[in-house]
Amino acid sequence: DAGITQSPRYKITETGRQVTLMCHQTWSHSYMFWYRQDLGHGLRLIYYSAAADITDKGEVPDGYVVSRSKTENFPLTLESATRSQTSVYFCASSETGGGIYEQYFGPGTRLTVT
Amino acid sequence: QKEVEQNSGPLSVPEGAIASLNCTYSDRGSQSFFWYRQYSGKSPELIMSIYSNGDKEDGRFTAQLNKASQYVSLLIRDSQPSDSATYLCAVNIYGQNFVFGPGTRLSVLP
Numbered sequence: 400d401a402g403i404t405q406s407p408r409y410k411i412t413e414t415g416r417q418v419t420l421m422c423h424q425t426w427s428h429s430y431m432f433w434y435r436q437d438l439g440h441g442l443r444l445i446y447y448s449a450a451a452d453i454t455d456k457g458e459v460p461d462g463y464v465v466s467r468s469k470t471e472n473f474p475l476t477l478e479s480a481t482r483s484q485t486s487v488y489f490c491a492s493s494e495t496g497g498g499i500y501e502q503y504f505g506p507g508t509r510l511t512v513t
Numbered sequence: 514q515k516e517v518e519q520n521s522g523p524l525s526v527p528e529g530a531i532a533s534l535n536c537t538y539s540d541r542g543s544q545s546f547f548w549y550r551q552y553s554g555k556s557p558e559l560i561m562s563i564y565s566n567g568d569k570e571d572g573r574f575t576a577q578l579n580k581a582s583q584y585v586s587l588l589i590r591d592s593q594p595s596d597s598a599t600y601l602c603a604v605n606i607y608g609q610n611f612v613f614g615p616g617t618r619l620s621v622l623p
Contacts, residue, residue, distance in 0.1 A: 430609045442557070442601065442613040449609070457610070489556055493609060500545050500605050504556040 422490030536602030
């Protein structure tokens with residue numbers, strides 16, 4: 400029962416490089432989310448997905464790309480990393496049923512852009 | 514701008530006392546409310562959800578919701594040092610979109 404996993408857990412990259420953060424969930428939840436967490440800003444939604452091939456922007460989508468070809472995977476790509484994208488990234492998932500919207504988080508990826 | 518506000522703390526309480534954490538939100542249309550606990554360097558962990566006015570109890574935790582006052586709180590009874598963490602309030606604005614508060618850092622002193 401792995402739940403929701405993220406990889407890598409830590410990543411250092413250089414400005415301008417492309418980086419992909421992976422998220423995998425074993426619950427078959429419909430919804431998946433990407434957040435970033437920064438001091439002074441709390442958790443902010445980057446993108447979310449309601450189902451395979453359905454994605455939508457959150458509060459801070461600029462500089463990020465997502466895809467969801469399979470229900471269980473939701474990768475987040477930084478097309479050209481910038482120092483301002485140094486952050487901790489959390490993936491989350493949830494299932495709707497009877498109006499329940501509880502989100503469950505993965506362990507996070509700490510990304511440093513140098 | 515949909516906002517969720519919390520006192521940043523730190524809130525310090527002695528072991529065995531009741532810790533009271535508060536959260537206010539700006540969107541009157543909000544329907545669902547959640548409390549997450551986050552230990553330093555870890556991911557947020559869901560500890561309580563509340564959907565209707567009143568109190569909801571789960572073990573040592575009680576969530577209280579007052580939609581008229583746009584206020585949700587979390588009480589932790591018999592606080593333990595292991596409860597020391599940052600507590601995040603989250604509000605479901607619409608659909609699956611959450612807005613998180615900045616968190617309140619709780620310190621339980623032995």
